[in-house]
């Protein structure tokens with residue numbers, strides 16, 4: 486037996502179960518329409534909520550910054566010094582979010598890996614929503630703290646779990662802001678109540694709320710008007726901001742600590758120059774006008790309403806993320822394949838990203854879609870849905 490025979494077996498098994506992920510190749514810029522594997526298709530997959538991934542202002546800003554600063558940051562910031570662009574972005578993000586300070590990372594994933602182990606360790610306890618994102622789970626594991634999962638979006642269960650944990654040094658409560666597979670929003674005001682009652686650090690990962698929730702996309706803390714109450718806000722610039730990069734926003738003291746002890750900050754280089762400049766341009770756009778955020782929500786409400794009228798089960802989303810619940814993974818894969826033939830790019834999502842038996846197609850609405858685009862998408866869903874017996 487070769488050393489990798491087990492991998493061949495695992496992959497064959499994934500293929501049999503309809504759980505093997507085929508990655509499509511995109512041959513055009515991000516937008517409402519894409520050239521994918523040689524075919525022009527409507528894009529319902531990207532987290533490019535505001536259509537910024539190919540926005541002329543971001544492209545211009547990146548070009549101008551390259552002219553001035555080149556491309557790469559050279560080394561990690563604590564060793565080689567930090568570029569004024571990164572400092573400027575952190576200042577602007579802190580202002581945008583209405584917090585004391587912010588620190589950027591190479592990605593949202595890294596922001597979680599940096600933050601959680603810097604705040605808790607062996608002998609400490611983390612209370613984590615059962616459906617938290619993989620990067621939160623990995624950050625929790627890296628910390629070596631005890632991880633106690635509480636029932637999804639359930640502050641009463643959180644209270645119960647806290648009462649059961651009597652042996653601890655420090656404690657942390659961590660939750661996704663928007664849960665990306667279902668589109669539901671964490672009950673942050675209630676979680677804050679619990680955190681305040683017990684004087685526990687509260688951290689929210691607002692990757693899908695950044696640029697989406699709150700006034701002009703200021704995020705979940707603004708949405709619930711909890712300014713100054715949530716200790717740590719993690720965010721990403723790879724979704725609504727249309728670029729790449731992670732951010733942690735909150736109290737100055739916590740940001741200062743992450744500059745000393747956040748391992749992905751200390752041991753991995755910073756965002757590149759064009760990324761950083763493009764993110765600055767994204768903040769400019771968001772501060773100038775709420776137009777894109779407003780259009781995103783208008784599109785999402787229209788699409789959700791029409792899908793429900795057609796008879797699809799769209800779960801319990803409260804955001805522009807629309808899951809179309811299909812059950813078994815092979816049906817979801819077949820649905821996605823047929824949509825693609827009809828000119829719609831919407832990926833099937835199955836285990837392990839979502840629980841077994843809860844496979845779905847996930848539609849990401851954006852501000853880049855026109856009314857015609859949405860109607861075309863609805864036409865394709867109706868056609869394939871009837872053909873596969875999902876709706877009548």
Ligand SMILES: *Cc1c(COP(=O)(O)O)cnc(C)c1O
Pocket residue numbers: 592593594595618620621661662665690691692693721722723729730731
């Ligand atoms: C997407 C996502 C991340 C990862 O963000 P990247 O910037 O792409 O690394 C982290 N947390 C949550 C909740 C996410 O949805």
